[in-house]
Amino acid sequence: MAEFKIPVTPASTNKSVRFPNDLINEVESAIRGTNCTFSAFVVEAVRVAVDDLKEATKEGQRP
Numbered sequence: 001m002a003e004f005k006i007p008v009t010p011a012s013t014n015k016s017v018r019f020p021n022d023l024i025n026e027v028e029s030a031i032r033g034t035n036c037t038f039s040a041f042v043v044e045a046v047r048v049a050v051d052d053l054k055e056a057t058k059e060g061q062r063p
Helices: 021-031 038-058
Strands: none
Touching: 021 038
């Protein structure tokens, strides 16, 4: 059985970002019925994009 650890919320900074309305609608549609917030979705999407860029750089590719 895994040991329970109290989760730690990472430090964060508030940023204002403008999204095209159609993209907002697509994200809201994707998260509807889930326990995911718009912010959490965007943070995860950015993490994946940054990881992809790092991986491409390691492989000598230029994004």
